[in-house]
Amino acid sequence: MDVAPPLHRSLGLTDEEFDAITTRLGREPNRAELAMFSVMWSEHCSYKSSKAHLRTLPTEGPQVLVGPGEDAGVVDLGDGLACVFKMESHSHPSAIEPYQGAATGVGGIVRDVLSMGARPAALLDPLRFGPLDADGGARNRWLFGGVVAGIGGYGNCIGVPTVGGEVKFAPAHSANPTVNVMCLGFARADELLRGRTGSDGDALILIGAGTGRDGIGGVSVLASATLEEDVLASRPSVQIGDPFMEKLLIEACLELRDAGLLAGLKDLGGAGLTCAVSETAAGAGLGAHLDLGAVPTREPGMEPFEILISESQERMLAVVRPDRVPDVERVCARWGLAASRVGTLRRGQGLRVTSAGNLLADVPPPALADEGPEYHRPASRPDWLDALREDDPIRRPPPASLEEAFLAVLGSPNVASKRWAFEQYDQLVQGQTLVPPGGDAAVIRLEGTLKAVAVASDGNGRYGFLDPYLGGAHAVAEAARNVACTGARPLAITNCLNFGNPERPEVMWQFAETIRGIGDTCRTLGTPVTGGNVSFYNESGGSAIWPTPVVGMLGLLEDYRLRLGIGFPDADLLVYLLGATRAELGGSQYAETVLGMVSGPPPALDLDAEGRLIDLLVRAAGADLLASAHDCSEGGLAIAVAEAAIAGDVGVRIGSGSTGNHVALFSESASRALVTAWPGRERELQRVAEQMGVPFERVGITGGPSIEFEGLFGVSVQDALVVYEGAIPSLMSARATDRG
Amino acid sequence: MDFGVQMVVELKEGLADPQSRAIHESLPTMGWDNVDFLSVGKYFHFHVDAPDRDAAVEQATEMAERFLSNPVIERFDIRDVYVADAVPLETGE
Amino acid sequence: MDFGVQMVVELKEGLADPQSRAIHESLPTMGWDNVDFLSVGKYFHFHVDAPDRDAAVEQATEMAERFLSNPVIERFDIRDVYVADAVPLETGE
Amino acid sequence: MTVRVGVVTFPGSLDDRDALRAVATMGAEPVSIWHGDRDLGGVDAVILPGGFSYGDHLRAGAIARFARVMDAVRAFAHDGGPVLGVCNGFQVLCEAGLLPGALIRNRSLSFVCRWVNLRTENPSGNFTNWPDGEVIQIPIKHGEGQFVADESTLDRLERGGQVALRYCSPSGGVDDGFNPNGAARNIAGIRNQRGNVVGLMPHPEHAVDPDLGPTGGQAVLEWLIASAHARQPEHAVSAR
């Protein structure tokens, strides 16, 4: 026996998986083959614990051009235009080297979008950290500061604007921050590329950076082992990003696309060449020959298995008709990029890897790419949940001072302005950002048309913790609502599911429930899932992060001139609250900030009501009835009112009618939006709302220097601004400078 | 007593080093085609008030490990520790 | 012959140096309140193929003046020039 | 005759396409120029755009200034041709010695992207088509935008009316509270003595389209285009 069982185990393969490989090959795998299987059958690449659940998600709709399975999903924007988008996690490397971890996360997601043949057009960065001020705050500040700098450092340098994201803080994320990045890009539908294409004889050309030892074992070690004290042992798994090289790759690949030189394009991410080549061959229904001697290496003396699974950044694999190879080389040379013919697609054989003429591996591509294991892991509802949900903050007495409670919630890091982060990002490059970060959703114009897309990311950790089904459902609903508040029609989602160790039944239950919530909501709202990413093992010492589904929603505006902002644009506009407010404080920001509780049942979600609200927003915006719209979510009506006043620098007077107490102010009932109507269009708005069955209430009128809740309290817009804008900068000013 | 410390922090061997590569690769266009290796790092120079030389080295090492470098990707090297009281700050040029 | 060169580039005295200041100022929060001076610069290490030591120094100086430093804001200091053929690349640690 | 404005693309240039688009918006003909070109293709004005040329490794602009096209840019500038360097382009002009001073890391040590108020300066009125004392809005986005020079150079810039833009309050007051990067004397942009070479940290190409925000960049591009226009043969003759 040339491979002893301990080797496969130390590579993260179980005995059963090893046996399955042996059966599939009809012999035991050799060393190189074992390395290939270990990365391709890792959780990260094979989705072995999650795919049974992911399969239940709705993925189809007339707007979906490419669903899950390719490098990124693609949605039809009409008029022959398409949007490619995808979200991914880079939490594990970011926990030990925040700058480079986040930076290389951006690099990876951008290449996913590029590999579909689209020009990357915008980035979003949903982030979760531990609290900035509590014990351990110094490390959390170091992580937050480093991650933001890394996202900016990479995104700013490749000329892709960062237009949105989230930053939320919770103790459950102290040991394990969550760093997700989302990219979207545009292409004409007829110029889209597929990774999984190619014909017999096509050349495989490796473009970009040299292959080094970095990221060896990164996939199987980093993504399937829990972060423990011994983080230093995982050193080589953090990589150094080279955004300059990435920019050249973007331009070169788009030039190759425009010149019609590509039969296919694939990014090299997790599992490196092994993944790119096996997926390309399997997708084309062919075999392939891969010559490791032709791969430019960064260091001398690399072993074959290292070249096979290296995750060196900034590389792409192009599938090219043999007669086009010289043209491809010429374009790459012009951009100063290496282009090496490393292999060929071949009919009727496996993936045959050679080096200096020796056959090192011979594996059927589908065995690597498609036939990974699938687990139905046990799931069970955690027993601690009931007690937690029983303890409903609604039963607590009102706060001593509503004004103080209001200012505390407004200045809580979850609610407060994230300007500290997004000012470190280039939001404007490419010249299409109609609505930059700070609104409900970013709006990006499609150059040369009246169309624009709106995009938002959402996910409420407390809700997911207290009720994972609702956590998933609310993530979709809130993202859709955010998009609709710009006037855009929600089209489809991508997502990133961040969880603890799936081998623990309670984590698996959280995961399954979350997926159920996402699926139900996507079905009702007609927004299919086009792709995403699962990040497990976000836990240390047996304590996991909160179940953290993050949803990236894409919407379409047919005429960007009718887009809405969140700010009150003027005085003397009537303010309406659309949707019904219930007595729901469970899991609210108010309960966390003012009462110090994360408990109770999260707000209910009536999916049909949500759908009606979204339809109303889109219709009212399209008919130019609305002057502004802002969704009501974290912090409730009080915070929505404050944010709209601050954003517009216009005060507001909210009548005492239905906002007379803390519940009305801070309830986080779903499916609500705060809107203003253009003068003279109020009746029409009311008529449409009635007709569409959306409850509404006139709650106030804009104008004056302050935010007045009649009969309760008033705060000047300026004072509110100082609290809202000042919170995070003041916490971060205590930050020790990032290392060096 | 004041001890001067000079320290160099560089990326670990084996990691991609885009900065050094970009600078190295641009040299030939400026007429320097005879440079066969180039690496850029950070240089720290500081003065520590410590009871003795050993204490100064110990603190410098701790500062490097905990703050001035990230051992996940970088290595450091203390190049010099000297009695600073007598030496002017500009050791350069 | 291959000559190794080690060079330090720092901001000129008198120029505000935000990076050095920020690092210096955050040291007390980490418990090091006995550092009374700190400056960060860039460290270059490269190998030049030159006929002799003088030629190596001359080229290194030219590289520093024209490219590796910006004389408007920076000063450089060649710390070491050595015969590199015999010395391994890892001078660190 | 329409003015042809060349925009140089270095490896790592990012706002080159935005500059080309802005030139077209302003009614001139945009012409793309490659860093490896030996000549400027007969353009009437040149923009060195924003971005991270060569990754901004070593120092922003340090490698780009050695690009082949820079010989032609230098000759064009010496000949009086209008040259506008934006952000990274400004950094390249300083590194190339076409403008004095240097741009170092922001005082905050962080990249900053925001709209700022800028006061235009042309105290002597010597620099045709550049307004004096107007407050305009243009966004900045840079990590190394802190303009520095020694005191005598700064004094010389002031005396020669070579400060083109300063960060200011909404009403035009120059004080440190409105200085986003620590720049000496709130300087956001300067010109050479002759006034034909201008370097700015703010991005005028991102402030010409009313859909995207204020249009303070139009004044800058109008200066560039008008300067180019005045040099075209028929005008040059009549100007003499």
Ligand SMILES: Nc1ncnc2c1ncn2[C@@H]1O[C@H](COP(=O)(O)OP(=O)(O)O)[C@@H](O)[C@H]1O
């Ligand atoms: N890390 C970030 N990067 C970019 N933009 C961010 C980031 N965090 C928050 N934002 C922006 O700040 C605004 C408010 O964020 P958030 O409170 O999460 O919005 P909402 O509650 O409407 O989902 C949004 O426009 C969002 O895109």
Ligand SMILES: [Mg+2]
């Ligand atoms: Mg919102």
